[in-house]
Amino acid sequence: MHSLLFALTAEADHGPEITAGGPLQEWAWLILVAPFVAWLAIIFWGKAMKYQGAEIAVAMMSFVFGYGLLLWIDTIRNKVVFEHSVVIGDLGGGWVFEWGWIVDGLSSMMYFVVGTVGLLVFVYAVSYMKGEIRYTFFFSSLSLFAGAMLVLVAAPNLAQLIVGWELVGVASYLLIAHYWEKKENSSAGMKAFFTNKVADVGLIIGAIMVSVGVGSFRFSEILHGAEEHAEGLLAPIGNSNVAVVGALLLFFGAMGKSAQFPLHIWLPDAMAGPTPVSALMHAATMVTAGIYLMARMFPLYQTIATEARTVMLWVGVLTLFLTGLLALVQTDLKKVLAYSTTSQLGYMMTAVAAGGYTAGVFHLFTHAFFKALLFLAAGSVIHGVHSNEMTDMGGLRKYMPRSYGTFLVGSLALAGIFPLAGFWSKDEILGTLGHEGYTFFLWVAIAGAFVTAFYMTRAVALTFFGEYKGHGHPHESDNMMTVPLMILAGFSILAGLTNMPGFLIGDRVVGRYTGFTEWLGTRALVMGDHHPDNLEWSLAIYGTIAGVAGIAIGWMLFSKDRDTQEARDTFSIPGLYPLLSAKYYLDDVALGMVGFIKGPLANAVEWINTWVIDRVVNTVGFGTKALGAVVYNSLDQKGIDLAINATAAGSGAVGGMLRKLQTGKIQQYAGALVAGAVALVIGFSIFN
Amino acid sequence: MPIVPVLILAAFLFSMGIYGLLARRNAVMVLLAVELMLNAVNINFVAFEAMLLDSMASGQIFSIFIITVAAAEVGIGLAIVLLIFRNRHSANLDDFATMKG
Numbered sequence: 001m002h003s004l005l006f007a008l009t010a011e012a013d014h015g016p017e018i019t020a021g022g023p024l025q026e027w028a029w030l031i032l033v034a035p036f037v038a039w040l041a042i043i044f045w046g047k048a049m050k051y052q053g054a055e056i057a058v059a060m061m062s063f064v065f066g067y068g069l070l071l072w073i074d075t076i077r078n079k080v081v082f083e084h085s086v087v088i089g090d091l092g093g094g095w096v097f098e099w100g101w102i103v104d105g106l107s108s109m110m111y112f113v114v115g116t117v118g119l120l121v122f123v124y125a126v127s128y129m130k131g132e133i134r135y136t137f138f139f140s141s142l143s144l145f146a147g148a149m150l151v152l153v154a155a156p157n158l159a160q161l162i163v164g165w166e167l168v169g170v171a172s173y174l175l176i177a178h179y180w181e182k183k184e185n186s187s188a189g190m191k192a193f194f195t196n197k198v199a200d201v202g203l204i205i206g207a208i209m210v211s212v213g214v215g216s217f218r219f220s221e222i223l224h225g226a227e228e229h230a231e232g233l234l235a236p237i238g239n240s241n242v243a244v245v246g247a248l249l250l251f252f253g254a255m256g257k258s259a260q261f262p263l264h265i266w267l268p269d270a271m272a273g274p275t276p277v278s279a280l281m282h283a284a285t286m287v288t289a290g291i292y293l294m295a296r297m298f299p300l301y302q303t304i305a306t307e308a309r310t311v312m313l314w315v316g317v318l319t320l321f322l323t324g325l326l327a328l329v330q331t332d333l334k335k336v337l338a339y340s341t342t343s344q345l346g347y348m349m350t351a352v353a354a355g356g357y358t359a360g361v362f363h364l365f366t367h368a369f370f371k372a373l374l375f376l377a378a379g380s381v382i383h384g385v386h387s388n389e390m391t392d393m394g395g396l397r398k399y400m401p402r403s404y405g406t407f408l409v410g411s412l413a414l415a416g417i418f419p420l421a422g423f424w425s426k427d428e429i430l431g432t433l434g435h436e437g438y439t440f441f442l443w444v445a446i447a448g449a450f451v452t453a454f455y456m457t458r459a460v461a462l463t464f465f466g467e468y469k470g471h472g473h474p475h476e477s478d479n480m481m482t483v484p485l486m487i488l489a490g491f492s493i494l495a496g497l498t499n500m501p502g503f504l505i506g507d508r509v510v511g512r513y514t515g516f517t518e519w520l521g522t523r524a525l526v527m528g529d530h531h532p533d534n535l536e537w538s539l540a541i542y543g544t545i546a547g548v549a550g551i552a553i554g555w556m557l558f559s560k561d562r563d564t565q566e567a568r569d570t571f572s573i574p575g576l577y578p579l580l581s582a583k584y585y586l587d588d589v590a591l592g593m594v595g596f597i598k599g600p601l602a603n604a605v606e607w608i609n610t611w612v613i614d615r616v617v618n619t620v621g622f623g624t625k626a627l628g629a630v631v632y633n634s635l636d637q638k639g640i641d642l643a644i645n646a647t648a649a650g651s652g653a654v655g656g657m658l659r660k661l662q663t664g665k666i667q668q669y670a671g672a673l674v675a676g677a678v679a680l681v682i683g684f685s686i687f688n
Numbered sequence: 689m690p691i692v693p694v695l696i697l698a699a700f701l702f703s704m705g706i707y708g709l710l711a712r713r714n715a716v717m718v719l720l721a722v723e724l725m726l727n728a729v730n731i732n733f734v735a736f737e738a739m740l741l742d743s744m745a746s747g748q749i750f751s752i753f754i755i756t757v758a759a760a761e762v763g764i765g766l767a768i769v770l771l772i773f774r775n776r777h778s779a780n781l782d783d784f785a786t787m788k789g
Binding site for chain 1: 706709710718781782784785786787788789
């Protein structure tokens with residue numbers, strides 16, 4: 001397994017050298033602060049505003065989009081790598097907690113994705129959520145979600161990344177459980193939160209191990225240490241070393257956020273949230289976090305923790321294939337897309353694990369657009385028919401032409417059909433796997449492409465073809481929802497053109513454009529990876545054949561009405577169905593584990609509660625009561641009260657005596673006056 | 689001019705005033721006794737001024753002030769006594785012990 005790191009500058013045609021950035025990058029902290037300002041502003045003033053706070057969220061997101069676009073353009077043109085940290089806390093022992101922001105190729109690409117997808121989703125949500133419960137709260141949480149992701153992406157050190165990571169978790173919990181009046185929705189929120197928490201344990205321990213290994217939380221230090229094979233990272237743990245174990249733990253954290261098998265179980269349940277949340281979560285702000293972490297730490301995996309990559313590869317391919325199959329049996333349109341997301345995340349993880357830094361992140365980039373598109377189009381359909389079930393849909397292409405058209409574009413892009421975005425990124429992943437010699441994984445990935453095309457065809461057929469079976473009259477959504485769809489469809493078609501391998505025609509390479517590779521390579525630690533000089537025809541053809549075959553078989557099975565509509569909708573492939581519909585029994589395993597742990601644990605806790613904590617509490621309580629009685633009877637009643645009563649009685653007695661002097665007879669006063677004067681005269685006469 | 693007989697006269701007047709102040713029961717008589725005391729003081733002022741040959745005649749000026757103030761005081765005092773008498777049909781100070789503690 002050879003290292004793929006090489007200096008981009010070694011190649012002559014890669015344009016200008018890396019530059020340090022200017023005021024634009026120095027003020028980039030604004031896009032981290034803006035969402036939190038919007039979050040608080042919506043909470044405090046949202047309800048009083050004309051659009052109930054949605055305008056603040058959209059304005060904030062427009063700003064983030066605009067600034068992100070400027071940053072990205074500047075990064076592309078000038079190869080900017082900017083990093084700034086402010087120390088905000090001293091942890092002692094030379095450790096500091098820093099807050100800062102990075103502007104380099106990877107993070108500015110993410111700013112752009114979060115800004116673009118976020119803005120379109122926010123605008124869409126203004127119309128989609130109209131009249132829904134907790135409208136203002138929804139937009140405040142959405143702002144928090146975007147802000148948390150930006151904090152995560154901008155983090156120049158692992159500590160800040162974890163803060164952003166947890167904020168993303170909190171915001172996702174709030175949003176998934178948005179309709180919390182229904183038990184299953186709030187359970188879905190908790191499932192997402194707790195599954196992520198399990199993974200976060202790995203993230204935090206891994207982050208501590210790796211950071212302690214090099215003596216700093218900073219990515220630049222850690223990655224530099226990895227490149228230099230720092231001693232702290234090579235310290236042995238069992239048969240392995242700190243770097244490998246730390247890298248695996250970090251990967252475990254990424255498995256939770258990026259929904260890798262078997263920790264993907266929270267993601268389909270997260271469909272309980274409103275559709276804009278699903279779109280945002282699946283495209284830009286949550287599940288990409290794990291892939292982002294892997295990409296950010298990529299040099300660690302490439303130089304020193306190479307052994308961790310085998311595990312990552314297996315998890316990646318299992319995810320891409322097994323969760324793809326699960327999408328085949330879902331009847332809920334959003335759940336098809338949810339499993340599709342986990343499958344695509346599996347592709348990204350596989351690519352990164354195989355050494356395809358660019359390939360994995362490129363797929364993240366294109367996937368963000370077409371998956372956001374698919375979710376928003378599905379949301380538009382759901383909005384029209386008031387149901388998530390595909391058995392309530394059918395024949396919608398006549399009623400909802402815009403949603404149909406855009407959904408179709410998204411599906412084709414996802415299925416990897418030339419020349420849409422998904423084709424280029426999937427081809428890049430296949431190319432990486434082929435180049436690195438992972439033949440088995442390559443074939444699994446191609447099979448995954450077949451499954452992808454198959455379930456997307458099924459979803460399109462069941463939703464848009466045949467006869468309408470739902471209630472009422474479906475209607476196309478308004479422009480506020482369909483325009484974002486069309487913009488995203490445009491991105492889904494064009495996003496792949498940012499990184500084209502070119503075609504070898506004769507001995508000339510035509511149409512080669514590698515901008516994306518160069519942008520992603522623009523990092524403090526100059527890096528790059530394998531990028532094919534031209535399209536590998538064999539892989540492209542295999543991938544396309546898989547996709548087309550999937551579409552063809554799916555179309556044959558699901559396009560025509562069978563004997564009845566119902567037969568078509570509920571048709572399932574024999575043999576596979578029981579396992580798939582039970583989701584590989586993973587939920588049962590998870591619940592069983594929880595139950596297994598919960599029973600004895602609960603009993604033990606109950607015992608401790610009764611016999612230890614209650615005892616202690618009771619003893620303390622009774623002791624306090626007895627002490628109180630003693631204090632009351634002796635000190636208070638006999639001590640303080642007596643003193644006060646005696647003082648009062650004494651004052652009363654003296655007053656009673658003194659009041660006799662006040663006779664009211666004026667001549668007695670005058671007599672006293674004269675007597676006093678005489679006494680003074682006599683006194684002065686004697687003693688003077 | 690010898691000063692002692694004058695001072696004796698003043699002391700005599702003052703003592704008579706004190707006696708009246710303390711022993712009389714009628715409020716009007718008490719006011720008269722107070723006037724006697726004030727005039728005894730006036731005599732003292734004038735006598736000491738003459739003895740000390742004060743060029744500013746401050747004793748006499750003081751006496752005139754006291755006479756003025758005493759006139760005002762008697763005016764107000766008699767008015768109060770008159771009102772009390774009207775309300776209570778008595779000018780006996782012993783009847784007015786309403787401030788008894």
